[in-house]
Amino acid sequence: MAQKTGGSGRSSVHRIGSLFSNRVGRSVRNGGSDLEVDVVDSIQDLRKDRWNGIVERSSRGSAFHRYEWLEAIETGLGYTPKHLVVTKDGNAIGGMPNFVVEIEKTPFDRLSSLYPGFGGPVVPTDTSDALERIVQAVPTLCRGRTIVHQIRGLDTSYLRYNDFLQSRGYEPYRRECRFRLDLTAGHDEILANMSRTRRRGIERGRDGDYEIVEEEITRENLQRFHRTYERVMDRVGGEVYPFSFFEALQPMASRLLLLTIRIDGEYAGGMLELLDEERDSVHGFFAAIPQEYFDDHASELLYDHVFQWGIDHGYDTYDFGSTTTDFEDGVYRFKEGFGGRAVPVLVWERGCSPLWPLVKAGRAMYWPYYT
The missing domain is CATH 3.40.630.30 (Gcn5-related N-acetyltransferase (GNAT))
Structure with a gap:
């Protein structure tokens, strides 16, 4: 300029x-x-x-x-x-x-x-x-x-x-789509519309010793989340956003939801959600669940928690974020199982x-x- x-x-x-x-x-x-x-x-x-x-x-x-x-x-x-x-x-x-x-x-x-x-x-x-x-x-x-x-x-x-x-x-x-879940249907209806695999994962996960905590958006909490996120993305070969980006998000802390899950008292990953008040939607932008907690159904428990959180706080939809339009892709099938509607990007x-x-x-x- x-x-x-x-x-x-x-x-x-x-x-x-x-x-x-x-x-x-x-x-x-x-x-x-x-x-x-x-x-x-x-x-x-x-x-x-x-x-x-x-x-x-x-x-x-x-x-x-x-x-x-x-x-x-x-x-x-x-x-x-x-x-x-x-x-x-x-x-x-x-x-x-x-x-x-x-x-x-x-x-x-x-x-x-x-x-x-x-x-x-x-x-x-x-x-x-x-x-x-x-x-x-x-x-x-x-x-x-x-x-x-x-x-x-x-x-x-x-x-x-x-x-x-x-x-x-x-x-x-x-070449991309997103799955959007209608939160206004209520939690019971959301569970009923899930695939049997996703619903069973939630049920089995609830039988374990777990705790989900809403964390404050601090540098320390973001660093812990980012370390896990980086390890997960390296394993799957995905693009890794640097910690500087996560740190730069702190001024919009009121628009972020950072969830941590602990299983048997141990940190088992988390999710960083973007709260879109303009569209009454919760965006699942970053998830970081280590592979060793897959059998504990940590992902299903976190998603189930954030669905209820969104309902309790008056949001209309949950947005799972972008994925490919390949029905054989594992990420596509995982998100589809929660019962959301595929919409094109x-x-x-x-x-x-x-x-x-x-x-x-x-x-x-x-x-x-x-x-």
């Missing part, structure tokens, strides 16, 4: 509430007012309360759009932000968060809204004009090694943008470089591992 330097030599930037200097695209007259699109190179250049206010007013806003989640990605993972903010008469009215993320097994990057998590535009007002300005601005952010823009919508409500996005060059990409992609068609063609060779 354009910067100005004070007497101390430290740089500062224009904040929301005044016009940004790093403006892209063109103005659009709307009822006598101007819409502008601004590129924001750090979420810290925005006022937290004003950005979160936009998220809360948008019918598609979620915990993943919130200032705290974006800040954790930026500071904890080191991904480069390229957020687009729409202003009207100098005031922010909407936008679309973006980060530059590597395209696996290639030397190229993608501009993603949003990863990790789910994103897309949040535009509570002036929706049509704001969306137009946003998509016009995207190509200015895709330069050099960044060859594609990807939008990952949180749920099927983003289908309302499908025709608009496809008419602007975005193509649907469907809505992804749209728009190439921004002549190299993108080549990368897309090559992706078919390894698409189950593409993120």
